[in-house]
Amino acid sequence: MKKGSLGMRVCFGWRQFLLFVTLVFFLTRLISVLELHHDPAGSHQTKTKKYNHLVFGPAAGEGLPNRLQCKGHKALNKSHISSSSNTSNGGDGVTFVTVFTVYNSSVGSGSSESTMVGKVSYNKVDRSMAILNTFINFIQLMMPQSNTVILTDPASSLPLKRNRVTVYPIQGEYSRDKLMLQRIRSYIAFLEDKLKEQSRKPGKRISNIIFTDSDIAVVGDVGEIFTKYEDFHVALTFRNNKQQPLNSGFIAVRGTRDGILRAKIFLEEVLKVYSSKYMEASRMLGDQLAIASVVKSRTSLNAKAFSAHQPFLEDINGASVLFLPCEVYNWTPPEGAGQFHGMPLDVKVVHFKGSRKRLMLESWNFLQSSTSHDLSDMLCLVLSSGRTKYDF
Numbered sequence: 001m002k003k004g005s006l007g008m009r010v011c012f013g014w015r016q017f018l019l020f021v022t023l024v025f026f027l028t029r030l031i032s033v034l035e036l037h038h039d040p041a042g043s044h045q046t047k048t049k050k051y052n053h054l055v056f057g058p059a060a061g062e063g064l065p066n067r068l069q070c071k072g073h074k075a076l077n078k079s080h081i082s083s084s085s086n087t088s089n090g091g092d093g094v095t096f097v098t099v100f101t102v103y104n105s106s107v108g109s110g111s112s113e114s115t116m117v118g119k120v121s122y123n124k125v126d127r128s129m130a131i132l133n134t135f136i137n138f139i140q141l142m143m144p145q146s147n148t149v150i151l152t153d154p155a156s157s158l159p160l161k162r163n164r165v166t167v168y169p170i171q172g173e174y175s176r177d178k179l180m181l182q183r184i185r186s187y188i189a190f191l192e193d194k195l196k197e198q199s200r201k202p203g204k205r206i207s208n209i210i211f212t213d214s215d216i217a218v219v220g221d222v223g224e225i226f227t228k229y230e231d232f233h234v235a236l237t238f239r240n241n242k243q244q245p246l247n248s249g250f251i252a253v254r255g256t257r258d259g260i261l262r263a264k265i266f267l268e269e270v271l272k273v274y275s276s277k278y279m280e281a282s283r284m285l286g287d288q289l290a291i292a293s294v295v296k297s298r299t300s301l302n303a304k305a306f307s308a309h310q311p312f313l314e315d316i317n318g319a320s321v322l323f324l325p326c327e328v329y330n331w332t333p334p335e336g337a338g339q340f341h342g343m344p345l346d347v348k349v350v351h352f353k354g355s356r357k358r359l360m361l362e363s364w365n366f367l368q369s370s371t372s373h374d375l376s377d378m379l380c381l382v383l384s385s386g387r388t389k390y391d392f
Contacts (some may be wrong), residue, residue, distance in 0.1 A: 006351055027233040050118065050355060054362055055388040059380060061093060061342015063093045068234040068343040068379055071136060071252045073366075074374035077345065092145040093255070096221040097190060098214040099152045099183045100132055101174045101361040117361045129159070131215055131357055134364045136165055147207065147221070180287045181279075183248075187211055191253070191264040198257050201254060206255040212349075213249040215357060217364075219375060220348035223249050223331065225252060225322070227273075232322035233262040235328040236291065245306045246295060248287045250330045252322075262319035269294050269317065284305045295321070333359070333386025350382060358390035 017233060037284060052214055061067035069076040102125050114121045122130055134150050147164045154169035158218075170189045172182045198206055208226045235252035238245050253263040256388070274290035295301065298316040305312065308323045326332070332351045352360035367378040 001275065005119045021231075025252075050389045050391045052358075052391045054359070054381075054385045054390075057387060059177075059199040059342070059383040061383070064342055066345055067341065068347075068383060069374065070380035070383060073384070075374075075380050078374075078376045092223075092377050093205075094143060094226075095149055095209050095255075096139055096218075097149045097151060097187070097209055097211050098132075098135065099151045099157045099179070099186050100128075100158070100214050101179075102128060102158070103176065115358075117358060118365050127357070127361075130361055132158075132160075133162075134360055135204045135214045135216065136162060137364055138219065140164065142218045143223060145220060147388060149156040149190070151190060154246055163379050179273060180248075181271075182282060184267055184274060184287055184290075187251070188264055188267050188271065188380050191260050191267070193265070194260050197258065198260075206257070206260065208255040209253040211253070214359060215352045216249060216330075217350045217352065217360060218348070219312055219350055220254075220346070220380065222348045225324065228255060229311065229313075229322050231320055233259040233319045234266055235322040235324055236295075237322045237326045239330075240307045240309075240324040241337065244285065244292065246291045246352075247287060247326055247330050248291055249353065250324075250349060265293070266316065266319050268320070335383045343379060347379070350379075355389040355392070356386065359385060359388075 037330065057066070059070040068190050101283050114123050115127055116122075117127070117130070120130075132150070137144055139148055147166070149158065149166045149168050150158065151168050151170050152158060153174040154171060155188075156174075157168075158167050160167055168190070170186045172189075174182055174183055194206060194209075198204065208223065210222060227234075233254055235250075237247050237250045242302065251263075253259055269286065270290045272292050277293065278286035278289045295314075295316060299314050301314065302367060305323075307328060312321060314321050314323065324330075328347055330348050330351050331347050332345065332347060332353055333356060350363075362385075363378050363382055366381050367373055
């Protein structure tokens with residue numbers, strides 16, 4: 001009996017110990033969860049930290065063929081486009097069109113929240129204007145004969161008085177939550193105006209059109225696509241991404257009546273799908289999801305078409321659509337599907353989307369800071385600091 005009682009006491013003691021350990025484990029987990037809800041940034045703060053200065057790391061693509069090779073900020077090989085003197089026509093016959101507006105305060109009114117970039121301090125509105133001006137700067141450097149049109153809310157007062165730049169008011173809903181939806185509407189309205197203009201003056205030449213985001217840097221003659229690929233009406237950029245294979249930050253339209261008409265019909269279909277299926281994503285990504293939906297519903301394209309990184313043509317509702325690889329015509333440093341392997345030497349457009357806006361301004365400042373810096377060196381700067389999240 002004594003031995004049995006002792007065994008029972010030992011067994012009961014182990015059970016108590018295991019129960020205690022289990023209880024401690026669950027209490028620890030519960031406290032961690034409660035702390036996370038109390039302070040969502042918590043342990044993730046270092047992962048999402050944004051920097052107010054450039055942070056450099058190894059340049060991606062080391063040793064890979066046809067990729068920019070860098071030593072620090074010095075290019076060891078040169079990109080195929082190093083200056084506007086090497087472009088075919090300097091952008092003659094090309095009009096860049098972007099949608100841009102300002103929020104919350106009038107331009108130049110000042111703000112308690114300021115950001116330093118180099119030696120210049122910007123408030124929120126001023127830094128948005130700085131990005132817009134940098135967007136124009138890159139276009140005029142690389143394609144000096146091109147024109148730029150800013151589609152904007154008539155209520156916005158944009159202090160833009162620059163050669164070859166036109167502010168083009170279009171009535172609409174430009175709130176942050178509806179801006180991506182309004183962008184498609186503004187593109188359609190602009191194309192409608194071009195068709196009316198062509199009807200009034202049938203002999204007048206129409207420029208080829210490239211709709212872009214305002215946070216891109218043109219670093220090559222993108223106008224060459226209109227001569228290199230003669231049979232398309234609309235051009236889109238694609239990437240190897242199943243959910244979002246098409247990026248809306250670069251849409252080219254051939255400057256003919258047929259090209260503009262078919263582009264308008266295509267975008268009207270995108271707007272219809274956007275409004276019926278993706279309004280919950282109206283602030284961001286809705287347009288890209290809608291474009292992908294229209295393309296996939298009208299063709300037999302599969303994922304393999306977007307993984308080859310080669311241009312190709314497809315007929316979509318009577319429009320000849322050219323698909324161009326993002327890695328050349330819409331390259332994002334270096335976040336994004338399929339873009340972790342460095343920068344192609346023939347890159348034409350760098351897209352500073354998301355938190356890379358500071359990097360866009362810093363890149364322009366770097367390019368202008370010394371006669372010893374050329375475009376390839378600037379691209380090394382972008383490549384070695386693109387993974388970092390910055391303060392705007």
